[in-house]
Amino acid sequence: MKLKILHLYPKEMNLYGDHGNVLAIVKRCEWRGIKAEVIEHEPGDIIPNDIDIIFGGGGQDSNQNRIEDDLRKIGPKLKEFVEAGTPTLVICGLYQLFGNYFETGDGQRIEGTGILNLHTVAGNSRLIGNIVIDAPKFGEVVGYENHSGLTQLGEGLEAFGTVQKGFGNNGKDHAEGVRYKNCIGTYLHGPILPKNPKITDFLIQTALERQSKTDKIKLQKLDDRIENNAHSVATSRPQ
Numbered sequence: 001m002k003l004k005i006l007h008l009y010p011k012e013m014n015l016y017g018d019h020g021n022v023l024a025i026v027k028r029c030e031w032r033g034i035k036a037e038v039i040e041h042e043p044g045d046i047i048p049n050d051i052d053i054i055f056g057g058g059g060q061d062s063n064q065n066r067i068e069d070d071l072r073k074i075g076p077k078l079k080e081f082v083e084a085g086t087p088t089l090v091i092c093g094l095y096q097l098f099g100n101y102f103e104t105g106d107g108q109r110i111e112g113t114g115i116l117n118l119h120t121v122a123g124n125s126r127l128i129g130n131i132v133i134d135a136p137k138f139g140e141v142v143g144y145e146n147h148s149g150l151t152q153l154g155e156g157l158e159a160f161g162t163v164q165k166g167f168g169n170n171g172k173d174h175a176e177g178v179r180y181k182n183c184i185g186t187y188l189h190g191p192i193l194p195k196n197p198k199i200t201d202f203l204i205q206t207a208l209e210r211q212s213k214t215d216k217i218k219l220q221k222l223d224d225r226i227e228n229n230a231h232s233v234a235t236s237r238p239q
């Protein structure tokens, strides 16, 4: 068994420990004897056809700008993967750009891939702090957010979770992130996966099930005491 993880723009899109998400996926594979290969995609690279998991992190407006042209080129291929059910996790800056567009505080419009029917417009202040959400299937999810963008989900799109503490998509409707097929978009940095191992395992399990064309994969249980401890410490922090 081997999983290929596509890591989008690790140089440009990597805020508040986002890279740790890739490490978490690789480690939880290795601990179970599953091989994991990471393919780092930078502007100009060609994406292989046999990708099992897609991950992309957050970035400053200027870095989102830097990857805009390349993202437009690879957008249709990424859309095919997501539509086919490839497990995908995109955080903050790339969550925004998996949507239709992000309008920055300078009034500049950065085009997204349109994979997710949502759009983002910068507000007057940044939404910063620790965040806890309640997510169907995963329960309590904890992380850290720092964004100017206010995101509105298009009709029919389901949020990833409901905000318990923090701001989420826009600080108003209590929605956080998006869930579309096997793609999760979220504002939660932190990084999110090491302290929310259920989400890591969802990505791994879904990838293995798609590869083996069954829904009968049972992941070996791991000792998650350290992860669960990190989760509770993060949850108990004030916003």
Ligand code: GLN
Binding pocket: 015, 057, 058, 059, 060, 061, 064, 091, 092, 093, 094, 146, 147, 148, 149
């Ligand atoms: N630049 C975007 C914003 O400020 C995304 C920031 C991020 O990825 N943390 O909304």
